[in-house]
Amino acid sequence: MPFETVNSKVVRAQVTPQRAVLARRGAMLGLTGEVVFRPVQGQGAGVGGRIGAALASESNAMMATTGSGSVLYGFRGLHVTVLDLDGREQLFVEADRLLAHDADLQTSVMFLGSGGLRGAVRGAATGQGLFTTQLSGVGAVALLSHGGAFPLQVSRGESVGVDPQAYVGHTGQLDVDLKAKVGWRDAVGKGSGEAFQLQVTGSGTVYVQASEKKF
Amino acid sequence: MASLTADGRILNVDLHGDVVRAAQGSMVAYTGNVDFKGAGMGGGDGFRAALKRKAAGESLQLMECSGSGRAYLAVDAQYVSVVDLANDTLSVESESVLAVTPGLKLDVKFAGLGGAMAGQGVATTTVTGTGQVALLSDGPMIRLEVVPGQPLVVDPQAFVASSGQLSTSIVSGVSWRSVVGEGSGEAFSMKFDGSGLVCIQPAER
Numbered sequence: 001m002p003f004e005t006v007n008s009k010v011v012r013a014q015v016t017p018q019r020a021v022l023a024r025r026g027a028m029l030g031l032t033g034e035v036v037f038r039p040v041q042g043q044g045a046g047v048g049g050r051i052g053a054a055l056a057s058e059s060n061a062m063m064a065t066t067g068s069g070s071v072l073y074g075f076r077g078l079h080v081t082v083l084d085l086d087g088r089e090q091l092f093v094e095a096d097r098l099l100a101h102d103a104d105l106q107t108s109v110m111f112l113g114s115g116g117l118r119g120a121v122r123g124a125a126t127g128q129g130l131f132t133t134q135l136s137g138v139g140a141v142a143l144l145s146h147g148g149a150f151p152l153q154v155s156r157g158e159s160v161g162v163d164p165q166a167y168v169g170h171t172g173q174l175d176v177d178l179k180a181k182v183g184w185r186d187a188v189g190k191g192s193g194e195a196f197q198l199q200v201t202g203s204g205t206v207y208v209q210a211s212e213k214k215f
Numbered sequence: 216m217a218s219l220t221a222d223g224r225i226l227n228v229d230l231h232g233d234v235v236r237a238a239q240g241s242m243v244a245y246t247g248n249v250d251f252k253g254a255g256m257g258g259g260d261g262f263r264a265a266l267k268r269k270a271a272g273e274s275l276q277l278m279e280c281s282g283s284g285r286a287y288l289a290v291d292a293q294y295v296s297v298v299d300l301a302n303d304t305l306s307v308e309s310e311s312v313l314a315v316t317p318g319l320k321l322d323v324k325f326a327g328l329g330g331a332m333a334g335q336g337v338a339t340t341t342v343t344g345t346g347q348v349a350l351l352s353d354g355p356m357i358r359l360e361v362v363p364g365q366p367l368v369v370d371p372q373a374f375v376a377s378s379g380q381l382s383t384s385i386v387s388g389v390s391w392r393s394v395v396g397e398g399s400g401e402a403f404s405m406k407f408d409g410s411g412l413v414c415i416q417p418a419e420r
Contacts, residue, residue, distance in 0.1 A: 079292075146291075146292050147224045147289065147291075147292025147293075148223070148224065148292070150222075150225060152244055152246070152287075158246060158247075159246075160244060160245070160246050161242075161244060161245045161246075161249070162243065162244045163242055163243045163244065166243035166244065166289070194240065194242050194251040194278070206244075208243050208244045208287065209243070209289075209292070210223070210224035210225050210243065210289035210292045211224075211243075211289060211290070211291050211292040212240065212243070212289075212290075212291070213291060213292070
C-alpha cells in the first residue's frame with residue numbers, strides 16, 4: 001500500500017528504490033528522506049505512448065519520484081480518493097484527475113472515437129476530449145475530485161445516468177455512452193440543465209464527484 | 216412518497232412515481248427511470264409566484280425530477296442537510312435551496328429595507344407546508360435553537376434558513392470607526408427573537 005491518506009485532501013506516498021511513484025508535476029507538498037523528482041513527459045509508456053498522449057492532448061505534466069523516503073502530495077485543495085487496482089480491472093480516468101500513481105502501473109491513452117462516431121461526439125460534447133487515460137496492472141492510484149468521489153455500483157441489466165461534468169472515472173466492464181435529451185425547452189433556454197447525460201451500463205463501478213466543476 | 220436523505224455533500228432523492236423539485240442542473244447521477252424537466256417560469260408555483268420572484272430578484276431556477284428510482288444531487292461540493300417541515304414555514308436564502316418534496320409551496324416574502332441594508336436583498340424565499348427541504352451550505356450546517364428571552368444574533372452572510380415563531384430585526388453596529396474604515400467587519404447583524412430554529416453556515420458569502 002504505497003498511498004496513505006493523511007486527510008481528505010493529502011496523501012503520503014512511501015517511495016523505495018524498488019517502488020517509484022508518478023505524480024502530477026508540482027503536486028509535492030513536503031517530503032522526508034532522500035527523494036529525487038524527475039520530469040517525465042506524457043504518460044511514461046515509452047516513445048509510442050508519449051507521442052500518442054501528446055497527439056491526444058491527454059497528457060498531463062507528470063514527474064517521477066524516486067529514491068527512498070515519504071512524500072506528501074496534494075493539489076489545489078481538491079479531494080483525493082485512493083483506489084487499489086488488483087490487476088484484473090482497468091481504471092478509465094481523465095488525465096487531469098490523476099494526482100499520483102504507482103510507476104508500475106501501465107498507462108495508455110484510449111481513443112473514445114473507437115466506439116464509432118458516437119464516442120467522438122460524446123467526448124466533444126461533454127468537453128472531456130476525445131481521449132481518456134486507461135490504467136492497468138497492480139498498484140494504487142490517487143484521484144482528484146471536487147468534493148470527493150463517491151462510488152456507484154452498476155450491475156448488469158440496470159443503467160446509471162451521470163452528469164458528464166460530475167463523471168470522474170470508472171472500473172469494470174462498463175459501456176459509457178452519451179445520451180442527449182435536447183427538447184424544445186432547451187432550445188428556448190428553459191431546460192432542466194440536464195440535456196446531456198452519460199449512460200453507464202454493464203457491471204462495474206463508476207466514480208462521481210459532488211460538483212459539476214472541472215478544474 | 217418521495218424521500219430525501221443527505222449524505223455529506225450528496226443528496227439522495229428516492230422517487231416513487233412522484234415529482235421532486237430541485238435546483239436546475241444539480242443532478243450528478245441517477246439510477247432507474249428518472250426524468251428531468253425544467254419547471255418553467257413559476258417553478259411550479261403558478262404565475263403569481265413567478266412575478267413576485269421576478270420583482271424581488273430572487274433567482275430560483277428549478278427543475279422537476281419525476282419517475283421512479285434514485286437521483287443523486289449536488290452543487291459545487293457544498294454540504295447538504297435535510298429539514299423536515301410539519302405544517303410550518305421555513306425562510307431561506309434562495310441560493311441555498313437544493314430540493315423540495317411535493318406538498319411544499321415556495322413563495323417570496325418581502326423583508327423590507329432591513330434585508331437590503333444587510334446585503335441580503337429585499338426578499339427571502341419561504342417554503343410552506345409538510346414535507347422535506349434539502350438545503351445547501353458552504354461547510355457543515357450549524358443548527359441553532361432560539362428560545363424566548365434569549366435572542367440569537369447571526370451574521371447575515373452566514374445565515375441560511377430559519378423556521379418557527381421568530382421575529383427578525385437588523386442590528387447595526389455602525390459607528391465612526393466603520394465610517395473611517397476601521398470597523399470590525401460586523402457592521403450589520405440579524406437578530407432573532409421568539410422560539411424556533413436558525414440554520415447558519417460556517418462561511419460568509
